[in-house]
Amino acid sequence: MNAWLGRNASPIAIVLLASAVVIGxxxxxxxxxxxxxLGTPEGDAPLNPGGLIKVTLFLLVPSxxxxxxxxxxxxx
Amino acid sequence: MTTAAPALRPRPKxxxxxxxxxxxxxxxxxxxxxxxxxxxGIAFHExxxxxxxxxxxxxxxxxxxxxxxxxxxxxxKRSGExxxxxxxxxxxxxxxxxxxxxxxxxxxxxxPDFGIDPGATTFWSNVHDASGNLLILLxxxxxxxxxxxxxRNLGRIRPNRSAI
Ligand code: HEM
Numbered sequence: 001m002n003a004w005l006g007r008n009a010s011p012i013a014i015v016l017l018a019s020a021v022v023i024g025x026x027x028x029x030x031x032x033x034x035x036x037x038l039g040t041p042e043g044d045a046p047l048n049p050g051g052l053i054k055v056t057l058f059l060l061v062p063s064x065x066x067x068x069x070x071x072x073x074x075x076x
Numbered sequence: 077m078t079t080a081a082p083a084l085r086p087r088p089k090x091x092x093x094x095x096x097x098x099x100x101x102x103x104x105x106x107x108x109x110x111x112x113x114x115x116x117g118i119a120f121h122e123x124x125x126x127x128x129x130x131x132x133x134x135x136x137x138x139x140x141x142x143x144x145x146x147x148x149x150x151x152x153k154r155s156g157e158x159x160x161x162x163x164x165x166x167x168x169x170x171x172x173x174x175x176x177x178x179x180x181x182x183x184x185x186x187x188p189d190f191g192i193d194p195g196a197t198t199f200w201s202n203v204h205d206a207s208g209n210l211l212i213l214l215x216x217x218x219x220x221x222x223x224x225x226x227x228r229n230l231g232r233i234r235p236n237r238s239a240i
Contacts, residue, residue: 011137022173026203035199041184044117051112058209059108059216066220 091138094232099138101233103131104219111212122186125176132172161221168218171211178204 005012106128113121136143146154146162154162180187181200187193219226 008137011140019173022170023177033199035197038196048114051115055108055111058212062213062216063220066217
């Protein structure tokens, strides 16, 4: 594990640095956005397993559209 | 018995395809779970992100050869597909960073458990919801764009097929 981290130190550092840049940019946006405190959270609504199906469908539909477009391009 | 092949081409110090396939499966399952807090509950949603972050970083780091190849400046004559993936994967990366960061800033469970009030605002809540939902579409496209790799390598999760 440590050896792995050592070997990959520079890619990891670059990924973290890139993340910091992204976060910095969004903090700038936040400074200009109008925003209000959110108030107390409502907590969990009753758990609804259907959410997992929703996510899977939302993944599947764009995937299938992309695959269809790729296939058409290939056959040209 | 298979003999000399590995000696002819010394293996680069690179994660095996098998490791990467397993990691990608974990990433996918983890991502689906994370994208449905209404099914898992907010506490799981927040704590599981801590497991997800190293998996996500490894997903990029273990394919660093791709990153280096594709971002090499001198070589700009890339196929349309590679250029699309390059731009798209940057957007995906930004989206992931934003959803994770904004998630912490609207934390209802993990930060309060540690006595930290993130001071959630409507801005970060909107950002978290929008990026979380948009990412589902982006991840779907990302997976489809890499379907040839997935098809080629999915069989390698079994140990005796790991060679390459
Ligand atoms: C890869 C990481 C993450 C993904 C993909 C993700 C995705 C999502 C999605 C899709 C929702 C539902 C949005 C909606 O209701 O329309 C959500 C809600 C929520 N997430 Fe995350 N999230 C991530 C990380 C985090 C983290 C790290 C935290 C906090 C530590 C967090 C806290 C919350 C909270 C409190 C909600 C419900 C309140 C709200 O909708 O603003 N999330 N997330």
